[in-house]
Amino acid sequence: MARKVRSTFVSVVALIISLACFYHQLFSQPPRVSSVNLLSPPFTTTTNPIIVIPQHQQEEEKQSSHDHVISTVSVLLPAWEILVILMPENPIPLDYDTGQYICLFPNNDTSPARPSGILRFPYRATFKCDLPERLRRRLPFPPPVLTTSKDNPPEKNTSAPQLLRWNFLVYESLSTENDVILFVKGLNNRQGVNRTPNEFRCVFGDAVNGIRTAVTSSIQEVFRCRLPEGNAVSSSDDKPIKISLEIPGQNLAVPSVAYYIRSRKVAPEQPKLLLCACTMVYNAAKYLKEWVVYHSEIGIEKFILYDNGSDDDLERVVAEVVDQGYNVSTSFWLWPKTQEAGFSHCAVNAKGSCTWMVYIDIDEFIYSPSWLNSSKPSDQMLKSLLPKKTSSNNQIGGVGEVMINCYEFGPSNQKSHPVNGVMQGYNCRRKEENRHKSIVLLDAIDESLLNVIHHFQLKDGYKMKKVELQHAVVNHYKFQAWSEFKTKFRRRVSAYVVDWMQAINLESKDRTPGLGYAPVEPQGWLEKFCEVYDNRLKDLTRRWFGTESESGYLMAWQI
Structure with a gap:
């Protein structure tokens, strides 16, 4: 009897392990295709x-x-x-x-x-x-x-x-005057390890009669394709053309849900804005107004949100801030774990309307300690961090990127989202700065569109300027109340960081120390990451944006 029970137990365990392996292989590797006839229409x-x-x-x-x-x-x-x-x-x-x-x-x-x-x-x-x-x-x-x-x-x-299958797919395209940019899952799966462009060809139309062109760049999930010569391919808004990649050496076509639409050069209605901000959001409605109001008052003129499939009140809040006069636009970007690709898309798509782009997250706020004695914000504050206008700034050799270090704030004993906003609610952080975010000159970004942790590779000749902590810093309210943080735990947006819910690479710096891989609140979460009490931005924003009420302070984003 014991032998039979033991045998049954072993069989059940084996079944569980095999199912787990099947699930892991299903979503972590591209589908195996030994041979796909390129002459059969894959579309x-x-x-x-x-x-x-x-x-x-x-x-x-x-x-x-x-x-x-x-x-x-x-x-x-x-x-x-x-x-x-x-x-x-x-x-x-x-x-x-x-x-x-x-x-x-x-x-x-x-x-x-x-x-x-x-x-x-x-x-x-x-x-x-x-x-x-x-x-x-x-x-x-x-x-x-x-x-x-x-x-x-x-x-x-x-x-x-x-x-x-999502892990092997051409999922988006963007046409420019000179080429077409494809966004593709399943070909360059590791950061810094990219296949060569000559391994691929771009296909406009079906695989039998389609026009093929060379791929000129293959970095991360971004592939750049030459346009067909002459009028070999034409498109109009009502008849888009399917576009994909093929791998001749493997006799393989990558499935696609992307289309080619010819780029049309339209004269801008107004001059470029000097400073814009681009970020990717998911269910960030409760944070948005605070983020927009604050950064607008210190100099950001336009906000571009890549909505990663939100199902909260984001549309309503965006409509509210637009009605209040803020320049906020939303791009629907539902593709999971594609933050780098979304930032690349934004860098190209916004190039005609923005000169410099701030790449920060919705829980990050830039400020300078030099502002602490200011009685009110100024729309020139952030712009003062940009290079001074000289003849060299418009030529190769100028500053193309401004990098700002981050302080990471912990839960600060908050059990839920602070009613006055994150800048008022979280005031305890780690001692040392960690990572950095950037303000990028869009014209200086390399054609490959390579970006890592909110900064881009620049064209040859451009240089990066690092700002010292006494001049500017990003307050990153990263480790919030557990009810808020667990959303981030479940939904990582970067393609090249470990998935927190997989029991692999547990020592990765991308992981939250002590969190493990289960979405369960760690013991002592309320006091975690609290090494230094830092009330500087809290006090500053209360002075700038706070008004007294019967229940205490009301911030401008609560009204």
């Missing part, structure tokens, strides 16, 4: 039919489901989440955000389809749904059908393609 086979039937038509029309079929493409994201993207030739459904859609799978399982945002260039509606547990046990994973009803399912198609 058309990645689409599958979906049914979009508005509710008001269901009673009126009893037609075949195929009378309402449009096409889509589905991508398997981490945590068994499926991204369903409508193809660009299909309009955004009028009832897109009504919550009536479901994902219907071949075995008749369903899961709710949640509206997840609108992709631009070209405009495409997206939904997210979960892959049912019964379908996670066997490959290939089938794509879902999107519908408003399970009562009229589509005909089953045994030859339907499997889901695209």
Whole structure:
């Protein structure tokens, strides 16, 4: 009897280990493809039919489901989440955000389809749904059908393609006057280890009749492709062209959900702004107003947010600050763990409207100890950190990047998000500065768009200027109340730092000391990382932005 129990226990353990290994391999490695015929269209086979039937038509029309079929493409994201993207030739459904859609799978399982945002260039509606547990046990994973009803399912198609995999995908593109930039997962997976450009070719259109051009740069997730000569490829806003990469040496085409849209040079309506800020956000609505109000008052003229799939009140808060006169724009960027790629995209996309770009996070605030005696903020304060205007600043050899060190603040005994904001709530930090953030001259950024920890590689001839702590510092409110910090724990945005929830590389400096890899509040979290009480920015902002009320102080971002 004991031998039988022991044997059963061993079998169960073996099963758990094999499932864990399967899951790790599924989302940590690109799919194995021994041979893919480059002459077979890799793009058309990645689409599958979906049914979009508005509710008001269901009673009126009893037609075949195929009378309402449009096409889509589905991508398997981490945590068994499926991204369903409508193809660009299909309009955004009028009832897109009504919550009536479901994902219907071949075995008749369903899961709710949640509206997840609108992709631009070209405009495409997206939904997210979960892959049912019964379908996670066997490959290939089938794509879902999107519908408003399970009562009229589509005909089953045994030859339907499997889901695209997020870890091997061309997911975004950006056209310039001279080339096309592709953003690709699964080719350069390690920081500092990049495959050579001559290993790839860019394909405009389908794999049979498409136009191929050279790849000129391969760094991180950014690949630059030459434009086809002459008018070999033309596009218009209503007929975008699928674009992807192929690897001739491996007889392999990278699946793609990206499109080529010809760049149009438009004369700027107004001169470039001197100083802008770009950041990637996820569920940051409660922090946004404080971050925008403060930095706007000290000199940032425009804020560009790359929304990484937020599902909080971000849109409402953005609308509020815009109504109050602040220049804030949002770019929908739902791709997980792509912070470096998003910053590269921003550097190119904002080049026509911004001269210098501040790259800091939503929980980071720049200030100078020299401001501590100032009675009010000035919009020249941050700009005073930039190089003085001389003839050399506009030529090769000028300063192209200003680097500012960071102080990392701890929970400071806060059990929830401070009602007055992070600058008022967190006042205890580590003693030594750690890492740095940057203000970058966009024209000085290297063509590769290589960036690491909020700073960019510069073109030859440009130099970096490091600011001393007595002149400027970034207060990084990194380790907040546990209820806030656990969101960061679960969602790392950088492609090249360890995932905190994987039990690998536990000694990495990217990890929070003592946290481990489980999303469980460590003992003594309230007092962690508290080595120096630093009230300088707290006192300064209270003087600048605080007003007395019956309940204490109200800050400008609370009004």
